[in-house]
Amino acid sequence: MHITMVKKRLADGSECRKCQDATTALQSRGLWSRIDEIVWANEGDPNSLGMQLSAHFRVDQAPFFIVRDGTREDVYVSVLQLARERFAEKVSAQQQAAAIDVDDIGV
């Protein structure tokens, strides 16, 4: 299994807030070492690899994760969903709900 994390780098060189939060969440669960590759989507640069991957997978928010397992390729937009489904981590419904911004989902 190979996991790519796509992060967004802002114009000032810092990474976006949700990317920082996701990194912290992975570190606190001891999963940070399971991320094989970090790819950057650079603000204002549609040619950056991360931006190209976001266009390819039609994902419009950073961070997201591409999990390649054999011939299978899955995309996760939630770090907790990734933790639960790929690493059998215990994630409560409330933890998962708290990680989703209602403004991103249309309710």
Added chain:
Amino acid sequence: MALDLSTLSETAAALATRDPQEIVALALEEYSPDLGLSFSGAEDVVLIDMAVARGKPFRVFSLDTGRLHAETYQFIEKVRTHYGITIETFSPQAEAVQALVRDKGLFSFYKDGHKECCGIRKVEPLMRALRPLRAWMTGQRRDQSPGTRADVPVIQLDRAFGTPERPLVKFNPLSHWTSKQVWTYIRERNVPYNELHNRGFISIGCEPCTRPTNPGEHERAGRWWWEEETKRECGLHVGAPR
């Protein structure tokens, strides 16, 4: 013809400018009765009107956060009786709300941001509402916010609530309609609407977190207006790669 989930993006592109009624019909054809319509008590009532007209079974659910305007509760009831439909209301877990209010008070969102409260009052109930469904429908439109909704497709794989093992399809039939088109539909067909719209509210959510917008403001500007627009910070909207 079953929708091929592996080519959903291409299908969405091909259907991008189709009438919302066609998208609603497609959703029902493919997923009835396992299709849920998320009804916020606002303009998304037009989706109920369109879906009822098709005569196929579907589910309608509302997220009763406990903090909606009285007018919104009255409107939900009006829609229920007008169309003769069942509206399932999903409420937050009492223990979670009580803990939040006990620890942080009734208006913590003004200080801490809306995400924690919305997670408890909206997102967790939504997860329960979506659990038995294979597809759902929202009233999202691209013109609601140039920052966060500019790329809303008519159909998408819902990666926030679906999983690779249990995919969930999300339909946004109104994505390319403007507010004006929605209101033309409402007026021409005498569709009931929320009384708050007569008082300048465009986007309607919870009472403490919604206000009327000023002329020239996009409609989502009336939601969580006290927060910095940090949510745009993580958006990946720069257009297709060259």
